[in-house]
Amino acid sequence: MTSPQSPIRATYHERTEKSREAHAKARDLLPGGTSRQAGFWAPYPLTYASAKGAHLTDIDGNRYFDLINNYTAMVHGHSYPPIVEAVRKQSALGTGWAGSNLAQLELAEQITDRMSSLDQVRFTNSGTEAGALAFNIARKVTGRPKLLMARFGYHGSLMEFETGSFGHEGPVTLLATYNDLANFERVLAEHGDDIAAVFLEPVLGSGGVVTGEADFLKGVQRAAQKAGALFVLDEVLTLRFHYSGMQGALGLTPDLTMLGKLIGGGFPVGAVGGNREILKIFDPDDLKLFHTGTFNANPVTMVAGGISLAHTTKDVIARMDTQAATLRTALTEAAHELGLPFSTNHHASCLNLYFSDHPPQSSIVRKDTELIGRFHIAAMNRGLFIAPRGMIALSTIMTQDHISEITECAKMAIADVAAEAE
Numbered sequence: 001m002t003s004p005q006s007p008i009r010a011t012y013h014e015r016t017e018k019s020r021e022a023h024a025k026a027r028d029l030l031p032g033g034t035s036r037q038a039g040f041w042a043p044y045p046l047t048y049a050s051a052k053g054a055h056l057t058d059i060d061g062n063r064y065f066d067l068i069n070n071y072t073a074m075v076h077g078h079s080y081p082p083i084v085e086a087v088r089k090q091s092a093l094g095t096g097w098a099g100s101n102l103a104q105l106e107l108a109e110q111i112t113d114r115m116s117s118l119d120q121v122r123f124t125n126s127g128t129e130a131g132a133l134a135f136n137i138a139r140k141v142t143g144r145p146k147l148l149m150a151r152f153g154y155h156g157s158l159m160e161f162e163t164g165s166f167g168h169e170g171p172v173t174l175l176a177t178y179n180d181l182a183n184f185e186r187v188l189a190e191h192g193d194d195i196a197a198v199f200l201e202p203v204l205g206s207g208g209v210v211t212g213e214a215d216f217l218k219g220v221q222r223a224a225q226k227a228g229a230l231f232v233l234d235e236v237l238t239l240r241f242h243y244s245g246m247q248g249a250l251g252l253t254p255d256l257t258m259l260g261k262l263i264g265g266g267f268p269v270g271a272v273g274g275n276r277e278i279l280k281i282f283d284p285d286d287l288k289l290f291h292t293g294t295f296n297a298n299p300v301t302m303v304a305g306g307i308s309l310a311h312t313t314k315d316v317i318a319r320m321d322t323q324a325a326t327l328r329t330a331l332t333e334a335a336h337e338l339g340l341p342f343s344t345n346h347h348a349s350c351l352n353l354y355f356s357d358h359p360p361q362s363s364i365v366r367k368d369t370e371l372i373g374r375f376h377i378a379a380m381n382r383g384l385f386i387a388p389r390g391m392i393a394l395s396t397i398m399t400q401d402h403i404s405e406i407t408e409c410a411k412m413a414i415a416d417v418a419a420e421a422e
């Protein structure tokens with residue numbers, strides 16, 4: 001966080017007076033002034049008025065390149081015309097009813113065609129709900145009470161998962177170290193009989209874009225299944241990295257897969273997919289697990305998600321990856337030229353920036369809190385919106401010109417940070 005006298009913070013205050021006022025009112029009406037912890041940062045978050053393509057506009061009229069795209073969910077940027085048109089049409093036809101719709105079949109078909117471990121999909125309204133559902137399925141199938149996840153992994157805003165994302169074990173949450181197969185095997189050997197499911201992200205997203213090594217991921221899958229636990233691969237974020245998710249890229253065969261973000265086309269969504277044998281738990285003729293939700297598979301989300309997924313082709317995924325690599329190189333060179341310690345984690349279209357010589361084990365335990373806080377504000381002053389923790393997620397509609405412009409803005413923001421660090 002920047003000091004009150006900081007020129008970076010003073011500029012932020014000057015540019016964003018209406019957001020400051022809106023936040024003062026929000027503090028009165030919303031606990032903590034927000035509905036979402038990830039949408040808050042000090043001294044106050046921006047209130048946006050609109051978003052289109054690669055840009056956000058705040059209520060003071062400032063324009064920003066959106067470099068986080070609602071934490072990876074807006075894969076095609078904002079107000080993507082094919083989605084806007086489909087949602088407009090669907091809204092006129094009705095937005096929800098307590099029966100089926102064809103759009104959910106089309107989206108489920110697309111997902112199962114892409115991801116071979118999935119025969120069937122059960123839709124929810126968020127990745128968090130997908131995590132809760134996956135855990136419920138695992139408890140019902142195995143009759144066991146606990147879960148094992150990676151320390152600093154993230155599977156949603158549910159107490160059982162949140163405790164692990166901050167690095168603490170809980171009454172039902174056991175932890176092991178990401179990319180340390182022996183540690184996972186040890187916990188499974190000691191507590192296997194209690195563990196219903198092992199949850200794992202193929203790349204730690206919220207933990208700081210940490211790539212899971214293929215041998216580690218395959219080894220945990222093997223050890224989980226050997227211990228009689230379900231292996232739940234959380235692809236809520238990582239489906240954007242590969243046409244058939246990281247499981248397709250690495251040949252993983254999870255028992256259950258969590259999905260979200262990309263498959264909602266910008267609307268609230270989540271899903272759990274798996275094979276028929278496990279998911280027959282929902283068979284109405286022999287119901288073992290009750291699961292419902294007023295907005296599950298609502299047709300608006302389903303049509304938007306169908307377009308979002310169909311337009312996430314191998315070519316656009318490859319283009320985003322190249323753009324992220326270009327940006328990473330440019331930012332690293334700029335920071336080093338200015339004499340700042342700087343490193344990145346990078347996987348496909350996502351980056352996490354660190355003002356330290358090496359990335360930490362997780363962005364939860366970073367030592368550069370002061371500098372990244374300063375850069376986050378400086379970047380907004382220069383017209384770039386990144387996650388407060390330094391995460392960047394590109395979208396498919398960005399052009400090479402955008403990347404060049406973003407690079408120039410980012411260089412100025414890095415220079416602002418360097419000037420204040422002197």
Ligand SMILES: Cc1ncc(COP(=O)(O)O)c(C=O)c1O
Nearest residue numbers: 126127128154155156205236237
């Ligand atoms: C890997 C992962 N799992 C689960 C979730 C939770 O999804 P949601 O925010 O839709 O509840 C997220 C959200 O960031 C995520 O990144």
